[in-house]
Amino acid sequence: QVQVVQSGGGLVQAGDSLRLSCTTTRRTSSNNGMGWFRQAPGREREFVAAISWNGGNPIYADSMKGRFTISRDRASSTVYLQMNSLNIDDTAVYYCAIARGAAAASTPSQYAYWGQGTQVTVSS
Numbered sequence: 098q099v100q101v102v103q104s105g106g107g108l109v110q111a112g113d114s115l116r117l118s119c120t121t122t123r124r125t126s127s128n129n130g131m132g133w134f135r136q137a138p139g140r141e142r143e144f145v146a147a148i149s150w151n152g153g154n155p156i157y158a159d160s161m162k163g164r165f166t167i168s169r170d171r172a173s174s175t176v177y178l179q180m181n182s183l184n185i186d187d188t189a190v191y192y193c194a195i196a197r198g199a200a201a202a203s204t205p206s207q208y209a210y211w212g213q214g215t216q217v218t219v220s221s
Contacts, residue, residue: 099125099210103193106215113219114181119193119212123174130196131169131176132208135189135217145191146178147201156201160186183219190214 105117119131132147146167148155155167166179176193194208202208 098122099195101193101195101210101212103191103212103215106191106217108218108220109183111184111219111221113183114179115183115217116180117178117191117193117215117217119176119178121174121176121193121195121210125210126174126195127171128199129209130199130201131167132194132196132202133167133176133178133191134194134205135187135191136214137186137189140189142192142205143189144203144205147196147203148176149201150199154201156203158203180217183217185219185221188217188219190216 100122102120133145136142146157148167152169164182169176192214193212195210196202197209
């Protein structure tokens with residue numbers, strides 16, 4: 098059974114940092130890209146960041162560049178999202194997902210398995 102288990106959400110103040118983790122089924126995710134998406138209240142699901150099967154060529158949404166960093170540890174089948182300089186607009190439910198292919202991808206349709214989501218709330 099494929100598992101995508103997230104952790105690391107919480108309530109922080111503007112300017113703070115937070116690190117999200119996503120542990121996946123190794124046999125399923127080892128040769129696949131991984132991504133992070135988020136969905137804020139009243140908004141559509143938004144691409145955040147993605148990384149290829151081997152941890153190379155990370156891609157980011159424009160609003161996350163320079164603040165967020167995606168990384169993965171293939172040995173532990175874990176993907177991370179380091180979020181720095183958080184602001185109120187970053188408040189959302191964040192989702193980790195396993196891509197259908199090996200490359201990093203930026204649309205939800207390119208992902209096959211999704212985590213349960215974790216709430217990130219940034220206060221002023």
